[in-house]
Amino acid sequence: MSAPTRVLVCDDQVLIRTGFATIIDAQPDLEVVGECGDGRAAVDLARRLRPDIVVMDVRMPVLDGIEATRLLAGAGVEEPVKVLVVTTFNLDEYVYEALRAGASGFLLKDAPAAQLLTGIRTVAAGAALLAPEVTRQLVGRYAARIRPTESASGDTELTRRELEVLRLIADGQSNGEIAATLVISQETVKTYVSRLLAKLGLRDRVQAVVYAYRNGLVT
Structure with a gap:
């Protein structure tokens, strides 16, 4: 039996962070190895714990999720960590910036729990994922950029x-x-x-x- 996928959850809202962690930890093939509430802590914990994937919010104090993603998965990072951005805000610019920063996936927080779990497994396996709500509209609009x-x-x-x-x-x-x-x-x-x-x-x-x-x- 293979080792479970190691997940770091980063969200500044405690209830959401705890909810995500509970859902993820209940899966036999997934394991939450850490939680934090800001982007700087996410970068520090990811470098120390080496998770397989980071579930990252966008709007957070100290360091936002976009910049944290760039530090963990952006061009030139020696040992990049896969990042799945999960946010309340379905704003085109957020999705564009997240992808440019190196994120491998983007989901909305109102997605069903099953979609979150599928997203984690998909990104951890080396594929990429965009919420169906944003795929064609977003990429078509920002493709030139x-x-x-x-x-x-x-x-x-x-x-x-x-x-x-x-x-x-x-x-x-x-x-x-x-x-x-x-x-x-x-x-x-x-x-x-x-x-x-x-x-x-x-x-x-x-x-x-x-x-x-x-x-x-x-x-």
């Missing part, structure tokens, strides 16, 4: 099938939905996703969505 990694190139040649998969990712479809749409197995979808991310020099599915919009592959 978010830069893929330096190695990404609009001239990179993808196969027809890889382009199909990329467009479906940009449309917000999961691996299971892509498999059903293209009538192929989920394992095959995973292979295509891994291959196109490697070809384009992209970190995860979020950057793949951004790339698709920026290069006119979807509108």
Whole structure:
């Protein structure tokens, strides 16, 4: 049996923080290793405890969640920690800044508990996740402002099938939905996703969505 995913919960509202921790700790495959109420404490605890993922609020005292995310997961960080931003505020600018700072996921606090748990598992597994409410609208609006990694190139040649998969990712479809749409197995979808991310020099599915919009592959 594999070790549980180690989670650090950071939110300045005690009731929300405790609620998240209780929900997460009740799962046999997840373990809360720490809690804190501001971004600076999150950075310090994450560097000391080395969690697999940090569940991060945005608006907090001392250091906000965006800057804390940048310090933990941003470009140039030697040992980046995966960050799932969970906030009350469905503001486009917050989502954009969170992604630019290095977050691998973004959810709203009014999401069902099952969606929070799925988000944690998804991000911890190395994938990326955006709340369905914000995916296409947000990335379409800010695509021109978010830069893929330096190695990404609009001239990179993808196969027809890889382009199909990329467009479906940009449309917000999961691996299971892509498999059903293209009538192929989920394992095959995973292979295509891994291959196109490697070809384009992209970190995860979020950057793949951004790339698709920026290069006119979807509108």
